[in-house]
Amino acid sequence: MLDKKMLPDTLPGLRDRIDEIDQKIQQLINERALCAQKVADVKVAEQGEEGVVFYRPEREAQVLRRVMERNEGPLGNEEMAKVFRQIMSSCLALEKPMRIAFLGPEGTFTQQAAHKHFGKSIVSAPMAAIDEVFREVESGAANYGVVPVENSTEGVVNHTLDSFRSSHLKICGEVEERIHHHLLISPNINAEDVTHIYSHQQALAQCRAWLDRYWPHVERVSVSSNAEAARLVSEAGRNGKAVAAIAGEIACELYGLQKESSNIEDHPENTTRFLIIGNQDVPASGSDKTSLLISAKNEPGALYRLLEAFERHRVDMTRLETRPSLISKWGYIFYIDCVGHYSDASCKAVISELRERASEVKVLGSYPVAVL
Numbered sequence: 001m002l003d004k005k006m007l008p009d010t011l012p013g014l015r016d017r018i019d020e021i022d023q024k025i026q027q028l029i030n031e032r033a034l035c036a037q038k039v040a041d042v043k044v045a046e047q048g049e050e051g052v053v054f055y056r057p058e059r060e061a062q063v064l065r066r067v068m069e070r071n072e073g074p075l076g077n078e079e080m081a082k083v084f085r086q087i088m089s090s091c092l093a094l095e096k097p098m099r100i101a102f103l104g105p106e107g108t109f110t111q112q113a114a115h116k117h118f119g120k121s122i123v124s125a126p127m128a129a130i131d132e133v134f135r136e137v138e139s140g141a142a143n144y145g146v147v148p149v150e151n152s153t154e155g156v157v158n159h160t161l162d163s164f165r166s167s168h169l170k171i172c173g174e175v176e177e178r179i180h181h182h183l184l185i186s187p188n189i190n191a192e193d194v195t196h197i198y199s200h201q202q203a204l205a206q207c208r209a210w211l212d213r214y215w216p217h218v219e220r221v222s223v224s225s226n227a228e229a230a231r232l233v234s235e236a237g238r239n240g241k242a243v244a245a246i247a248g249e250i251a252c253e254l255y256g257l258q259k260e261s262s263n264i265e266d267h268p269e270n271t272t273r274f275l276i277i278g279n280q281d282v283p284a285s286g287s288d289k290t291s292l293l294i295s296a297k298n299e300p301g302a303l304y305r306l307l308e309a310f311e312r313h314r315v316d317m318t319r320l321e322t323r324p325s326l327i328s329k330w331g332y333i334f335y336i337d338c339v340g341h342y343s344d345a346s347c348k349a350v351i352s353e354l355r356e357r358a359s360e361v362k363v364l365g366s367y368p369v370a371v372l
């Protein structure tokens with residue numbers, strides 16, 4: 001355990017120590033980067049230049065979990081994991097930065113989720129709609145995609161679930177993002193002069209009580225996304241117009257805005273879960289989840305027989321969503337998430353029994369439980 005008493009007591013002494021430490025850290029990071037480069041060489045030698053997969057979600061999850069387990073502070077576990085998240089991102093980008101498609105435009109929470117999962121050393125490919133994210137990855141134009149799947153206040157994102165029906169893409173990961181909204185203005189604008197507040201209707205709804213309390217007489221204007229609201233406000237600010245936006249951190253930075261008020265969402269637990277989609281079957285990481293798409297036969301007790309298999313094999317279900325099948329009028333598709341990897345004995349047993357009982361079972365993917 002480190003101790004402050006072991007450190008010098010003067011400012012110059014402490015700064016000298018920091019310089020020394022930085023030099024060592026830098027050297028070690030470069031040594032690590034060299035190792036990662038060599039790992040890539042070995043992968044090419046084993047798998048060939050074509051189709052080689054450099055990014056390994058299960059390995060990255062294991063690295064981050066270990067960082068958190070052994071961490072002794074004073075930096076917190078999550079803070080330390082974020083530092084390593086970016087180191088891995090930089091190491092991987094030495095090969096070729098990955099192109100990540102996400103629900104755009106630039107500055108959305110989905111982009112924030114992409115950075116949280118992959119680090120900052122990626123090429124961003126903002127897409128106008130969720131199905132475009134799927135298409136971009138299916139065509140190979142992007143290596144992976146990031147799409148929202150559920151929000152703790154607003155519920156499931158149907159569009160994402162429905163896109164899995166016709167797609168061969170796999171879920172390679174998940175990431176949760178606490179959604180914090182901020183009231184943003186241009187730096188040259190006086191908050192008292194603000195006449196309109198722009199945002200996506202969901203964000204306006206998630207901040208309704210706060211707006212009613214602090215900005216009851218200012219007009220709320222709904223636009224296509226929070227990021228678009230931030231862009232409009234920065235443009236208006238250049239023309240001296242006093243308007244504000246509700247948006248997240250990235251949009252604030254991207255459009256050079258200033259936070260007038262922070263974390264203004266009515267429910268502080270407001271969280272969105274995102275999925276990482278790709279062409280990869282991810283091996284077990286030691287703490288995984290599996291997502292299944294199941295078409296049930298339209299007969300009495302069909303859902304009961306599906307769920308019974310989970311209970312008997314003691315596989316923990318974390319989510320059940322129902323969507324219309326679109327094939328038969330009152331037929332349904334179930335989306336089930338459970339704890340474990342499809343290669344685990346108990347998961348395997350459940351999946352094979354589901355196959356006997358349902359008309360279709362598609363394993364959408366097994367992937368590491370979100371670390372950050």
Ligand SMILES: C=C(O[C@@H]1C=C(C(=O)O)C=C[C@H]1O)C(=O)O
Pocket residue numbers: 035036039040054055056057059060063087088089091092
């Ligand atoms: C170095 C590797 O490749 C990539 C880089 C990693 C890293 O920097 O630690 C981890 C997993 C992979 O995404 C590896 O597979 O071990």
